[in-house]
Amino acid sequence: MGQCALGFKANTKLGEIGFQASGKLGESNTETGLKVADADTKTPLKLADTDPKTGFKVADADPKTGLFAESRIEHLVSFKYEDIIKAADTPIDRSSKDKLFAQLHSGVYLNQKKQKYWIDKESGLNCFMLFSKGLSINWVDDERYWAWRLIEDPEEGRLEMAELLKVSWLEVNGSLDPALLSPKTMYEIVYILKLNEEAYGWESPVTLKTRFIDGEEIRKLSLLPSFREKWIEVHVGDGEPDIKMRKSSLDNKPRGQWIELVAGEFYTNPAIMKHICFSLCGYEGGKWKSGLLMKGVVFRPKKHE
Template sequence: MGQCALGFQSSTNLADSDPKTPLNLADAETKAAALKLAGTELKAGLVAGSPIEPVVSHNYEDIIKAADAPIDRSSKEKLFAQLHSGVYLHQKKQKYWIDKESGLNCFMLFSKGLSINWVNEERYWSWRTFEDPEEGTLEMAELLKVCALEVNGSLDPSLLSPKTMYEIVYIFKLYEQAKGWEFPVTLKTRFTEEEVIRKLSLLPKFQEEWIEAHVGDGEPDIKMRKASLMNKPRGQWIELVAGEIYTDHCFSIKKHICFSLSEYQGGNWKSGLLMKGVVLRPKKRM
C-alpha cells in the first residue's frame, strides 16, 4: 500500500528567533502552542479549522476520479469543504469523505454498492427510494421475505488511510412488523486476493464472540461473530459492527477487505429489514 506524503508549513519557529532579542511571554506561549498543534495535527489527512495549511488526504486524487459530479478546485477552501461533506462515487453506490476531526478517509457503501442475495427477485426484495436527511434521494433495499439472507461487500484497502484502526459497520432498520429473526445473524470479515466474495463454512458454534479461522500460515484470514437482532430497537437505524481492521502497510493493493451479514442456518423466513449500507470509518478511541 502506498504511503501518504506528509507536509505542513508553520508561520512560527522558535528556533529561528534571535537569542539576543527578548522574547515576549505572550508571543512565546503563542509560538509554543502553534508548535504543539503542528505536532498533534500532522496526519495523513485534512484537519478542519487548523491554522496550519491542511494536508491533502491519502489517495484522494485517485478516489475522486470516480466522483458522480465535478469537483470544484477553484480554491483549497472549496475543495476541502467538498471532501469534508462527502463525494458520491459510482452513480451513488458509494460515498467518500474525510473525517473532520482526524483527517482520515471514510467510506459508505450504499445498498446499490453491496451484493445482496436475491435482491433482483421482486418477491424477495424491493428497491425503494427515500429522502434521507443526510444523503438526499437514496435507493435502499427493503427485505420482503427471504430464507437465505446474505449481504456482502468489499473495498480496496489502499483507499483507506494507512496505519489506522477501522471498524466496518452495517446500518439498517427493522420495521415493527419484522419477523423471523429468532436466530442470530453471522458477521464476517476477511481478506481475499479477488473482489469476489466466497462463502464460508460456519461449522464452529459461537455466540457474541469473535472466531478466527486460518486458511494458511500467518494471521487469521477470517474473523466472524454472531449477534442477535431480537432485542434491537424497531423503527430506527441500527449500527452493527461486522469487524475491525488495521490498515498496516504490509497489505497488498491486490487484496480486498470483504465483509458479510448472513443468516440461513435457522431456516426461518425473515422480513421487515431496510438496508442502508455499510460504513468503514476510523474507530474512535475510548
C-alpha cells in the same frame, strides 16, 4: 450468488504525509516557504510535532493566533483524495480550497451513488459508505424476495435501498480496497439498517464476518456456487483466524429506526495488499425473515474509548 463484491482500486501507493519546517528564526524555509515563528532561543522549536489523535506530523500553530501556517487537512489527505474523486458523480468545486474541502467534508457520491466518500472533519481521515447498490445481496433482483425502494433520507436525500420482503437465506457481501483508506489507522466496518414494525423471523442472531483476501481470489470465488461454504473460521498456523466472525441479535433491536451493527475492525497496514471482505448472514434455523431495510455499510475510523 453469494459473491463478495469487488471494490474499486486507487492507483497510487499509500504513504505518510506530513511536512517539517526548519531553519533560523525569522527566516523562511527554502523547501516549504514557511516562516519560522519567533521563539525563546533557549527553547528548541517543535516544528514537526506529531498529532496525538492521528499520528501525522503537522506544522506548529502560530502561538498568537492558534492557526496553522498551511491547511492541516490538506496535508493529511492530499495524497489520496484526488484519485478517489475521479469517480465523483458531480463536478467538484475547485474555485477555492475552502470550497473544495467543505465539499469533501460533507461527502462526495461516487459511481452512480453506489458509494460515498468523505473526510472526517475532526481527524482528517478518509471515510467510505457503500450503499445497497454497491453491495452484493443474494436474490436482490428477484422481486419475490427483495424490492428496491427510493427512500428520502435526511442525510443522503433520495437514495435507493434494498428492502427484504422474505428470505430464509440472508447473505449480504461486499469488499473494499484498504488502500483507499488512511494508512496506519484502526477502522471499523458498520452495517446501517432498519427493521420495520412488521419485521419477523429474527429470533436467531445474524453472523457478521470479515477477512482479507486477494483481489484475484475475489473474482474467482464470486463465480463459485459453493462460495458460502468458504465463509468458515479457518486458522492458519498459530495466528489469528483467517476469517473473523461475530454474532448479533436483531430480535431485540428497536423497530422503525436506523441501527448499527459492527461487523469487525481492522488496521490499515500499507504492507497488506489485499481487499477487506465483509458479510452479514442469517440462515440458522432456516426461518423465513422479513422487514429489513438495508442502507449500506460504513468504513470509519474507530473512536478511542
